[in-house]
Amino acid sequence: MALSKPSAERLSRLAHLLEQRHDRHTPVSSTELERLTGWPSHTIRKDISALSLPETVSTTAGYDSHLLATAIRQSLGFGEETQNCCIVGLGRLGSAFLEYTGFTDSPFTLCAGFDSNVNRIEILKASVPLFPTFKMKEIIPRLAIRYAILCVPPEQAQNTALRLADCGVAGIVNFTPAIVRPIEGVEIEQVSIVDVLGGLAARLAAT
Amino acid sequence: MALSKPSAERLSRLAHLLEQRHDRHTPVSSTELERLTGWPSHTIRKDISALSLPETVSTTAGYDSHLLATAIRQSLGFGEETQNCCIVGLGRLGSAFLEYTGFTDSPFTLCAGFDSNVNRIEILKASVPLFPTFKMKEIIPRLAIRYAILCVPPEQAQNTALRLADCGVAGIVNFTPAIVRPIEGVEIEQVSIVDVLGGLAARLAAT
Numbered sequence: 001m002a003l004s005k006p007s008a009e010r011l012s013r014l015a016h017l018l019e020q021r022h023d024r025h026t027p028v029s030s031t032e033l034e035r036l037t038g039w040p041s042h043t044i045r046k047d048i049s050a051l052s053l054p055e056t057v058s059t060t061a062g063y064d065s066h067l068l069a070t071a072i073r074q075s076l077g078f079g080e081e082t083q084n085c086c087i088v089g090l091g092r093l094g095s096a097f098l099e100y101t102g103f104t105d106s107p108f109t110l111c112a113g114f115d116s117n118v119n120r121i122e123i124l125k126a127s128v129p130l131f132p133t134f135k136m137k138e139i140i141p142r143l144a145i146r147y148a149i150l151c152v153p154p155e156q157a158q159n160t161a162l163r164l165a166d167c168g169v170a171g172i173v174n175f176t177p178a179i180v181r182p183i184e185g186v187e188i189e190q191v192s193i194v195d196v197l198g199g200l201a202a203r204l205a206a207t
Numbered sequence: 208m209a210l211s212k213p214s215a216e217r218l219s220r221l222a223h224l225l226e227q228r229h230d231r232h233t234p235v236s237s238t239e240l241e242r243l244t245g246w247p248s249h250t251i252r253k254d255i256s257a258l259s260l261p262e263t264v265s266t267t268a269g270y271d272s273h274l275l276a277t278a279i280r281q282s283l284g285f286g287e288e289t290q291n292c293c294i295v296g297l298g299r300l301g302s303a304f305l306e307y308t309g310f311t312d313s314p315f316t317l318c319a320g321f322d323s324n325v326n327r328i329e330i331l332k333a334s335v336p337l338f339p340t341f342k343m344k345e346i347i348p349r350l351a352i353r354y355a356i357l358c359v360p361p362e363q364a365q366n367t368a369l370r371l372a373d374c375g376v377a378g379i380v381n382f383t384p385a386i387v388r389p390i391e392g393v394e395i396e397q398v399s400i401v402d403v404l405g406g407l408a409a410r411l412a413a414t
Contacts, residue, residue, distance in 0.1 A: 003409060006213050012405025013397075017386060038389040076405065077412020085404065092306055096299035097400065101361065102384030106401040107408075147404055154308065171407035173400060177309030179224060182245040187407045190220075191398060193304065193380060194313040197292065197354055198219025198283065200378035200394045201314075202210060205284020 003076075007047050010039060011072050014047070018069035019105045027062035051075040073107060082109040085147035086140065088133070088160055090115035090124060093175060094151030098126045111143050133160075140167040147171045154178035161188065210283075214254050217246060218279050221254070225276035226312045234269035258282040280314060289316040292354035293347065295340070295367055297322035297331060300382060301358030305333045318350050340367075347374040354378045361385035368395065 003011070017036060018028070030048075034041040048063075053071045057064055087094045090113050103110050115121055116133040124130060131139050139145075148169045152160050157178040164172055165186045174180050174190040182188065210218070224243060225235070237255075241248040255270075260278045264270055294301045297320050310317050322328055323340040331337060338346050346352075355371045357364060357379055364385040371379055372393045381387050381397040389395065 005406060005410060008409035009402060009406035012409055013399065013402040016399070016401055016405065035388065036386060038395065076409040078408065083404070083408060092299070092303035096303045099299055100384070100400060102399055102401045106405075108401055108404050147407065149400060170411055171404070173403050173407065177307070179243060181242065187410050188245065189403055189407055191403055192220065192223070192309055193307060193356060194223055194309045194315055195216060195220040196380050196396055196398055197290070197315050197378070198223065198313075199212065199216035200354065200380065200396055201285065201290060202215035202219055202283040203212065203394050204377055 003050065007050065008076065010043070011047050011051070012076060013037070014044070015069045015072040015076070016106055018065045021065050023065070025064055025066055027059055028065050029062035032062070078107050082107055083147060084109055084111045084143055084145045085149060086110070086112040086114060086145045087149045087151060088114045088136075088164065089150065089152030089156075090120055090130065091151060091153070094149075095124055097149060097151065098124070098128065108147070112139060112145065136163060136167050140164075140169060145169065147173070150174045150176055150180070152176060161186070210257065214257065215283065217250070218254050218258070219283060220244070221251070222276045222279040222283070223313055225272045228272050230272070232271055232273055234266055235272050236269035239269070285314050289314055290354060291316055291318045291350055291352045292356060293317070293319040293321060293352045294356045294358060295321045295343075295371065296357065296359030296363075297327055297337065298358060298360070301356075302331055304356060304358065305331070305335065315354070319346060319352065343370060343374050347371075347376060352376065354380070357381045357383055357387070359383060368393070
């Protein structure tokens with residue numbers, strides 16, 4: 001299946017949005033999805049139609065929220081099991097993400113935090129276990145961690161990403177302002193406030 | 208100019224990357240840009256060629272970093288002046304962003320933080336002035352703030368976004384896990400770790 005990156009991200013967000021709905025089996029129309037997401041309904045319909053979904057997902061009243069979410073997740077390569085992630089670098093940003101509530105009702109589970117400062121690990125309170133960075137090679141395979149959220153100081157970003165790849169991590173979300181160069185066998189996505197602001201500004205200039 | 212959103216974001220990130228280079232006038236080839244960004248060089252060339260750039264930007268040895276960055280910024284609607292932003296909601300995530308170093312060498316300047324908790328404002332140390340949320344209507348126009356980074360608790364996201372729109376903010380980066388419904392006249396971009404992880408997972412499944 002060749003989904004474009006924006007399409008995959010929209011579908012992933014859509015599934016997440018549907019998973020958060022309480023009325024799980026109430027039909028939801030593409031117009032309502034437009035209102036909820038802010039994306040044009042024809043974009044949403046196109047994204048969904050690119051997946052090979054079972055016919056039961058769609059009725060004349062709209063999509064079944066729960067079935068659609070499950071079907072999207074399956075099309076995007078998720079089974080029923082959750083995907084484990086960890087946070088690497090527990091400074092202000094990383095430790096803030098330890099408390100991020102957005103993982104609830106998502107297919108991702110935060111299951112560990114790492115920091116090179118052992119004192120910091122002992123002081124921080126967290127609902128997940130925290131480990132010193134030198135234990136990554138042991139802990140990451142043991143906890144079957146596939147994704148890492150990178151929050152180390154920018155000058156350590158590249159080296160830490162290389163170590164994470166070496167530990168078997170498949171995907172890295174880079175929250176540092178440093179660009180991490182491509183690493184064979186690992187998908188890396190940088191999230192930079194400045195670049196998100198730049199994108200917003202460009203869209204504002206175009207309207 | 209009708210730039211797609213991914214193209215605008217790539218160009219914005221590219222300009223930011225070029226601005227961070229120390230050798231500002233050394234030519235940079237699209238192959239080198241591919242290595243730095245991880246995007247295919249033909250995508251980069253296509254993005255750049257969609258802009259109407261002065262011929263001096265491109266030589267046989269490559270692009271002039273500084274001229275290219277400036278030309279991209281201008282094409283994306285930036286002049287020489289910086290764009291002011293603020294952080295709204297100074298819990299762990301918002302206060303972590305107060306220390307974000309990525310604004311340096313970017314066209315964006317962080318110039319204020321807001322929180323409804325007056326005690327928190329008094330306790331927090333920050334290099335920018337902090338204000339109680341009820342002063343937004345006065346401070347945002349006075350400091351010519353165009354962008355807000357939304358870090359309030361999720362249940363306050365929609366209302367706070369509406370208030371920001373009312374204060375004249377043009378763009379909002381929503382870091383809360385709550386979806387903010389579209390608001391007339393404001394560009395909103397949600398950044399959700401879970402959706403970024405979902406996009407990564409989808410790309411991994413597709414390869």
